[in-house]
Amino acid sequence: MPTPAESFQSVFHTIRTEVAKFIVGQEDVIDHVLIAIICGGHVLLEGVPGLGKTALVNTLARALHLKFGRIQFTPDLLPSDVVGTQILVGSGDRRALEFQRGPVFCNILLADEINRATPKTQSALLETMQEKRVTVAGETHPLQSPFFVLATQNPIEQDGTYPLPEAQLDRFFFKLHVTLPGHDHFAEILNRTTGNTAPEITPVATGEDILAMGHSLRDVPVADEVRDHLIRIVRNTHPENEKSPEKVRKYVRHGASPRAAQAMLLAARAKALLDGRFHVAREDVDSVAAPALRHRMILSFEGEADAIKPDDLVKSAIRNAY
Amino acid sequence: MPITDRFLSGVRSRLSRALTARSLVAALVAGAAGALIWALAWRCFGYAAPRAAYLWIAAVPLLAALAMAILRRPDTHRAAAFADRHFSLKDALVSYLDFAARPDGARPIYQLQRDATAAAITGKDPATIPLGVRRRALWLGAILTVVAAVLAILPHSPAVAAKLRAEQETLDRSNTVATELQQIVEELIAGMDEHEREVLKPETLRAWAKELAPTKDQRDMMKAVARFEQKIATAAAGLEARKDAEVLKLAAAELDASQLADAKQLARKLDAKDFQAAQQKLGEMKPKQGNHANPDDLAKMRQSSAKMKEIARRMANGARKRDFGKTPANERLPGEAKELDELLKDLDQAADAADKELQADLDPGEMEKMEKAGELDKDLQQLRARLGKLDAGEKAKNRLKALGKCAAKANSFAAGRSQTLGLAQQMMAGIGGLKPGTGHTDGKRNERDEARDNNNMTKLEGNLGQGESQSSVESAESGTGVSGRGQSARERDFRKQTESLVHRDDVPEELKQGIREYFERIHNIPEDK
Numbered sequence A: 001m002p003t004p005a006e007s008f009q010s011v012f013h014t015i016r017t018e019v020a021k022f023i024v025g026q027e028d029v030i031d032h033v034l035i036a037i038i039c040g041g042h043v044l045l046e047g048v049p050g051l052g053k054t055a056l057v058n059t060l061a062r063a064l065h066l067k068f069g070r071i072q073f074t075p076d077l078l079p080s081d082v083v084g085t086q087i088l089v090g091s092g093d094r095r096a097l098e099f100q101r102g103p104v105f106c107n108i109l110l111a112d113e114i115n116r117a118t119p120k121t122q123s124a125l126l127e128t129m130q131e132k133r134v135t136v137a138g139e140t141h142p143l144q145s146p147f148f149v150l151a152t153q154n155p156i157e158q159d160g161t162y163p164l165p166e167a168q169l170d171r172f173f174f175k176l177h178v179t180l181p182g183h184d185h186f187a188e189i190l191n192r193t194t195g196n197t198a199p200e201i202t203p204v205a206t207g208e209d210i211l212a213m214g215h216s217l218r219d220v221p222v223a224d225e226v227r228d229h230l231i232r233i234v235r236n237t238h239p240e241n242e243k244s245p246e247k248v249r250k251y252v253r254h255g256a257s258p259r260a261a262q263a264m265l266l267a268a269r270a271k272a273l274l275d276g277r278f279h280v281a282r283e284d285v286d287s288v289a290a291p292a293l294r295h296r297m298i299l300s301f302e303g304e305a306d307a308i309k310p311d312d313l314v315k316s317a318i319r320n321a322y
Numbered sequence B: 001m002p003i004t005d006r007f008l009s010g011v012r013s014r015l016s017r018a019l020t021a022r023s024l025v026a027a028l029v030a031g032a033a034g035a036l037i038w039a040l041a042w043r044c045f046g047y048a049a050p051r052a053a054y055l056w057i058a059a060v061p062l063l064a065a066l067a068m069a070i071l072r073r074p075d076t077h078r079a080a081a082f083a084d085r086h087f088s089l090k091d092a093l094v095s096y097l098d099f100a101a102r103p104d105g106a107r108p109i110y111q112l113q114r115d116a117t118a119a120a121i122t123g124k125d126p127a128t129i130p131l132g133v134r135r136r137a138l139w140l141g142a143i144l145t146v147v148a149a150v151l152a153i154l155p156h157s158p159a160v161a162a163k164l165r166a167e168q169e170t171l172d173r174s175n176t177v178a179t180e181l182q183q184i185v186e187e188l189i190a191g192m193d194e195h196e197r198e199v200l201k202p203e204t205l206r207a208w209a210k211e212l213a214p215t216k217d218q219r220d221m222m223k224a225v226a227r228f229e230q231k232i233a234t235a236a237a238g239l240e241a242r243k244d245a246e247v248l249k250l251a252a253a254e255l256d257a258s259q260l261a262d263a264k265q266l267a268r269k270l271d272a273k274d275f276q277a278a279q280q281k282l283g284e285m286k287p288k289q290g291n292h293a294n295p296d297d298l299a300k301m302r303q304s305s306a307k308m309k310e311i312a313r314r315m316a317n318g319a320r321k322r323d324f325g326k327t328p329a330n331e332r333l334p335g336e337a338k339e340l341d342e343l344l345k346d347l348d349q350a351a352d353a354a355d356k357e358l359q360a361d362l363d364p365g366e367m368e369k370m371e372k373a374g375e376l377d378k379d380l381q382q383l384r385a386r387l388g389k390l391d392a393g394e395k396a397k398n399r400l401k402a403l404g405k406c407a408a409k410a411n412s413f414a415a416g417r418s419q420t421l422g423l424a425q426q427m428m429a430g431i432g433g434l435k436p437g438t439g440h441t442d443g444k445r446n447e448r449d450e451a452r453d454n455n456n457m458t459k460l461e462g463n464l465g466q467g468e469s470q471s472s473v474e475s476a477e478s479g480t481g482v483s484g485r486g487q488s489a490r491e492r493d494f495r496k497q498t499e500s501l502v503h504r505d506d507v508p509e510e511l512k513q514g515i516r517e518y519f520e521r522i523h524n525i526p527e528d529k
Helices: A004-020 A027-038 A053-064 A079-083 A119-131 A166-171 A183-193 A207-217 A224-235 A246-251 A258-274 A282-293 A301-305 A310-321 B003-044 B052-071 B076-086 B092-100 B108-121 B135-153 B158-190 B194-200 B202-210 B218-238 B242-256 B261-271 B275-285 B295-320 B340-359 B367-414 B423-428 B485-503 B509-523
Strands: A042-046 A068-072 A084-091 A094-101 A108-112 A133-136 A139-142 A148-153 A172-177 A252-254
Touching: A004 A027, A004 A053, A004 A207, A004 A258, A004 B108, A027 A042, A027 A053, A027 A148, A027 A172, A027 A207, A027 A258, A027 A282, A042 A053, A053 A068, A053 A108, A053 A148, A079 A084, A079 A119, A079 A133, A084 A133, A094 A139, A119 A133, A119 A148, A119 A166, A166 A172, A172 A258, A172 A282, A207 A258, A224 A258, A224 A282, A224 A310, A224 B092, A246 A252, A246 A301, A246 A310, A252 A301, A258 A282, A282 A310, B003 B052, B003 B076, B003 B092, B003 B108, B003 B135, B076 B092, B092 B108, B158 B202, B158 B218, B158 B367, B194 B202, B194 B367, B202 B218, B218 B367, B218 B485, B218 B509, B242 B261, B242 B295, B242 B340, B242 B367, B261 B275, B261 B295, B275 B295, B275 B367, B295 B340, B340 B367, B367 B509, B485 B509
Parallel strands: A042 A148, A042 A172, A068 A108, A108 A148
Antiparallel strands: A084 A094, A133 A139
């Protein structure tokens, strides 16, 4: 009988292999997206256009045999366009208002270019992400389970964008940077996408599998020393902490919340299982610190002015935790 | 014991050995460096490094290393953390220990973790953990040890060796000086009679001698001896009874001018400051009481009384030649002794009164008429007591002068100008004859050496104008003689000069001694008897 770690690894690798049929390279991004999904979290993908962010989400949805929804965020997008609205249906005397579900009623929601929508529309998604339900006209409609939001945003286009507020950023489990592929991966992308045939993606896992994986990873125990290490890292992102690195105290206005620590611990557990271990190691914690913390650290004016990268601050926080 | 626990035990043991080895190497380097610094510090000044200190320098780092190895011996948790890092076990052992201590440690997930950890450490050998001893540190310690050892066997530099020899010699000399001076002081005290002990205070002399502590510093030693010498000189000066001596000298001159043989003899004794003999002579000249009814006795009594009267008058005349600004009798403090000149004048009056009593026709039955003779006895007794005291002071002064010479010789010995001290011989000088080499024959003997007790006294004396004599007696009446005060004053000046020189620190001891010898030669101070 396979161990929980083996079952976890098996399903995880199956999904990753299926996704890798279409997505070339980006292994870290794929792994972290899968980990976030297994942990029940939402992911914010950031990268320049054309790097395959949308393709990744599409492929993932097809591989997971889950209902997929997509919203292309634009400035004129209304909250009702996201969560749904009540419309008048029927004929003659029998007319009634009926709730027309929006695109959030799915398992995997692709919020494409989320920073193009107005804050009002963004906040409509906020409740959906956190509560996993929709309330319209006083009536609450639960979303399907599992429910994940995979949002993308373009870092280079600033005109006509609305930066996500800190509260909404905190809802994202991970923020992942999609980077330019290397030369070999570039060549492979060209080979796969410019021919007559396209890779066939088949569902290899169900929503139940994802939920079961999420359940099993929570059994992975954490030693007190490792847990303390994680706490030290999170506390080191706060400028008011005396033991924080000098850079953090100088360039950070607000540090990461306890929600970041929860995300790090869950992700570290998943990492441990993927490595075939039944305990969380400090390096598991370190490896998930950057995607879990980089969007939760609010830079100060000096940090913004000096173009400080949050990833550098996270590294110094990790170093200081040992 | 589970394999994981055995592995942890092995790691812990290995870490302990590594810590001990590193500590010992550090102790070797530290001890060798310390020994080298120690040796260099001594060698810089030319000394050979004291070898006993090497033991301490080696023992302290060694003990510190052992203490560190014991106190910092890693526990199981530290061993687990180290093994996790060293064998890349990704916190497996730390988690293993943590989970084993949990109350729900029997959960399946923990068992899985234990199994996974056991599998992970299979094939891992704690013996592969490096001891962490740096070969370079080992070599450094060895080289430093060799260099320190070489420096340890080097002897003193010639200059330092000479200095140490000089210090040892100074110490030996100061020991000799202290011992011999203390011995001399004890002998001097033992030779003192009761009256001398009263004026000299033996405990004070002993205390002065005990202050001469052995030292390696020649300057200190010479200073100490000089201080001792100065105290002796000050004490001797304190014993000077200048006024009394001057009065007695004048009285002696007056007596010498007398036609009476007894008066001349007394004069010589006083002039020679032989106060004990003078005291005895006065006792002999005291008028004897006889039977007043017997004409012969009466005649003898009248003769001795007249002699006493003559002697008392002459002594009083001598005393009257000097006025020392004496304290009037009515201003004298109660119990304060009379001035000697006053005593002599009283004696003169008493002798005159007693003689008048005797010269008068006495009724043998009237005893009350002898009261004047009683007053004479009383005054004579006081004079004799004063002479006894002067005699004791003179003897004590002579002893102190002899001791002062011993101290001067000790100073010369301390300065290295003489190889032997021989204070006992110094004290014996002048006793039992003349100094070696001076010699004398009876024919050439100075007739005035009668004060020297050499059992060979021949008195050549005669009366002026009566027969031939090899000696001539030159006498003068009161007021026509030459005072001896000038010579005494010069002697005191010289003494002050030499004492002030001894006090000065900026004058080298060698120069002091040279000046001392120079003064002694040009003044040619005669040896005290």
